[in-house]
Amino acid sequence: MRIGEAAAAAEMTTKALRFYEQQGLLAPVHRGPNGYRDYPPETVARLQFIRRSKLAGLTLTEIRKILQVRDAGQAPCAHVAAQLDQQLTDLDQQIAELTALRASVAEHYQAASQGDPTQCDATQICSYI
Template identity: 40%
Template sequence: MNASARTAAGPAPQTLTIGRVAKAAGLGVETIRFYEREGLLPAPSRRRSGYRSYDPGVVVRLQFIRRAKDLGFTLGEIKSLLDLRQDPSATAADVKRQARLKIDDVERRIRSLQEIRDALLHLVTQCRGQGPLSECPIVDAMEHGLRTACDTKGPMP
């Protein structure tokens, strides 16, 4: 077969080693193995040598996973999104529902972090920053679970 015939038919599909996949996706090899164990990636084929052999499309899937993680999705949520991508009956409304649930979760976490910030600000205001640690309200609150003006959840465990 001559070169022009190969070009017209397109190059033969190539498989990638785990190292090349990792580099292309910007992830570590162990991360890819972990995603396989967690069911986020299909099991790769194996070469005669026993090494994993990946379809190039797995790089796109890994980039999807990485970007979804960057948006705060858990691995379980990402698996659900990936499953939706494989479901021919899934619609954009299904993905939008998942995104709205994530927004609700993010807003809850923001409120929780704001409460923590408020409690810390209150403790910092109460601390003179001088004297022995036994008189420091910050240490006292951490050791004894003292309630602060911002703490409505009761004593710390």
């Protein structure tokens, strides 16, 4: 199948498909006599996996490692579980940091919205931050 067909079947752009190919996430593809890429049908499943992995927040490096495990003939289930566990830990940390940041911004906003600009100390640039 041609690049446009493979990309459409995987719900991505041809540019993304080419990028994943350049990054080594797809095996080098056969080119026909006309120079067009000719992707085998299993390429779509691989692209869909890459897309789902990106939606789960995995990096290309993490995705590449999972694909390497699968390409070596092993089920990557344990590796995927470990990656997702780390992803959850990282997300929990980010959520905690964002929650703290939001509370800080809310405090500064409350002070700034109720402040009197005529009472501002010019030596502090802005006394609300």
